[in-house]
Amino acid sequence: MNLYIYGINHKTSQTQERGVFQMQRKEIPKALKTIKEYEGVEAVLILNTCNRIEFYMLLSGNHTPEEIVRKYYFEEKQIIFEGREHLFISLSNEQATNHLFRVISGLESLVLGEYQIQGQVKEAYSIACEVKTLEKIMHKLFHAAFRCGKAIRNNTILGEGRQSVSGVASKIIIDKINPDDKIAIIGVNENTKILASELKAHNFQNLIFVNRTLYKAEILAEEYGGIAAPLDNIASVLAECKAAFSSTGSPDYIVTNQMLQKLISEGKCPDLIIDMAIPRDFETNNLPGEIEVYDLGKLNGYLERQNFERIKDIPKAEKIIEDEVRLFQTWAENSDNEVIQPIAEKIELVRQSLMNEYENQLNDLTRQQVEKITRRLVHRIQPIIINAVLKAK
Numbered sequence: 001m002n003l004y005i006y007g008i009n010h011k012t013s014q015t016q017e018r019g020v021f022q023m024q025r026k027e028i029p030k031a032l033k034t035i036k037e038y039e040g041v042e043a044v045l046i047l048n049t050c051n052r053i054e055f056y057m058l059l060s061g062n063h064t065p066e067e068i069v070r071k072y073y074f075e076e077k078q079i080i081f082e083g084r085e086h087l088f089i090s091l092s093n094e095q096a097t098n099h100l101f102r103v104i105s106g107l108e109s110l111v112l113g114e115y116q117i118q119g120q121v122k123e124a125y126s127i128a129c130e131v132k133t134l135e136k137i138m139h140k141l142f143h144a145a146f147r148c149g150k151a152i153r154n155n156t157i158l159g160e161g162r163q164s165v166s167g168v169a170s171k172i173i174i175d176k177i178n179p180d181d182k183i184a185i186i187g188v189n190e191n192t193k194i195l196a197s198e199l200k201a202h203n204f205q206n207l208i209f210v211n212r213t214l215y216k217a218e219i220l221a222e223e224y225g226g227i228a229a230p231l232d233n234i235a236s237v238l239a240e241c242k243a244a245f246s247s248t249g250s251p252d253y254i255v256t257n258q259m260l261q262k263l264i265s266e267g268k269c270p271d272l273i274i275d276m277a278i279p280r281d282f283e284t285n286n287l288p289g290e291i292e293v294y295d296l297g298k299l300n301g302y303l304e305r306q307n308f309e310r311i312k313d314i315p316k317a318e319k320i321i322e323d324e325v326r327l328f329q330t331w332a333e334n335s336d337n338e339v340i341q342p343i344a345e346k347i348e349l350v351r352q353s354l355m356n357e358y359e360n361q362l363n364d365l366t367r368q369q370v371e372k373i374t375r376r377l378v379h380r381i382q383p384i385i386i387n388a389v390l391k392a393k
Helices: 015-017 025-036 063-078 093-104 116-130 136-156 165-176 192-200 214-224 230-240 257-265 297-309 310-333 341-357 365-392
Strands: 004-009 039-050 052-059 089-093 182-185 209-213 229-231 243-246 272-276 290-295
Touching: 004 015, 004 063, 004 093, 004 136, 025 063, 025 116, 039 116, 039 136, 052 136, 063 089, 063 290, 089 093, 089 243, 093 136, 093 310, 116 136, 116 192, 136 229, 136 310, 165 192, 165 243, 165 272, 165 290, 182 192, 182 230, 182 310, 192 209, 192 214, 209 214, 209 257, 214 229, 230 257, 243 290, 310 341, 341 365
Parallel strands: 182 209, 182 243, 209 229, 243 272, 272 290
Antiparallel strands: 004 052, 004 089, 039 052
16 A cells, blocks of 8 residues: 655644645645646545645555655646755655544644544545545545544543634634624634634624625624625724634735734724734734734644643543554555455454453553564464355355
């Protein structure tokens, strides 16, 4: 199996560095089809969020994931990689599987246990299914990932509550802004809906929803309370508001520094700006210190404090991931064996169950040794099963 992940995320790069490589949602189907046509690409899926853009690929021959992704960005977007290679991770096979399972479980998110990521992975999978850029192994991989994410959310405190970046943004607004003050919410997507829902629950009623397509903003205004405004009126909206939250897919600034400086000179600039967009929606150079500006990068310190309690359950989550990765690897190793493949996962589940029964009786070293022994035992039994089945036929 030549499974690869090649990508950039919030741990390897700054917000501005990721912005160069970010895609709008409408670009992804075409990108998938384009990459699938490249020589050596058997399957491809793109996970594109505000914190990461990762290419999941099955490759044949001697083709490398870096070669494929470089080719796409250079030919389709005229983006050159030289000097940026260090921003990317490259993982293969078991490491790639482990990474995906950690991502969907919220262990690789800015907000530990973030629940939004599971929906984002499902959407990425759905898009790839629609344009038919997957095959058997990738389908199995992502269904295994969905199962792993569900298990961690059901069996650890990482799944408690609705943790998300926009949920953290709502906490900042609730802590710093009076419920009677006006708040601009720019963009229509999952982030803005979560923020609006949280603010509504805390009795914030003066919300102004801003969007390029007005009727979409009107739908949010009706659902969460408030009014709607077109993006063309953004300057007059900001002049009324104490805080602004923005999360759009715009490739350019929607609020320029010139616009902000004019609002400041008139004494009408929001006191708090939270910009969750990649690339940034607000051009915030040289603003006075009394105006607080948060982007995804600045949230790191705030999020570390929020994550403290959840950290305690990470070992439990990692054990679930370890078992699920092994389960998928067992299936993948036997995916072409028509005798073993139907029962490979069941055998591995029995092995894991037995290991778990004796978990408390083994120290780390002994557990590793027993793990190796039981895996070898399973491998040695497989030829016996195959021969027995063939003889029976």
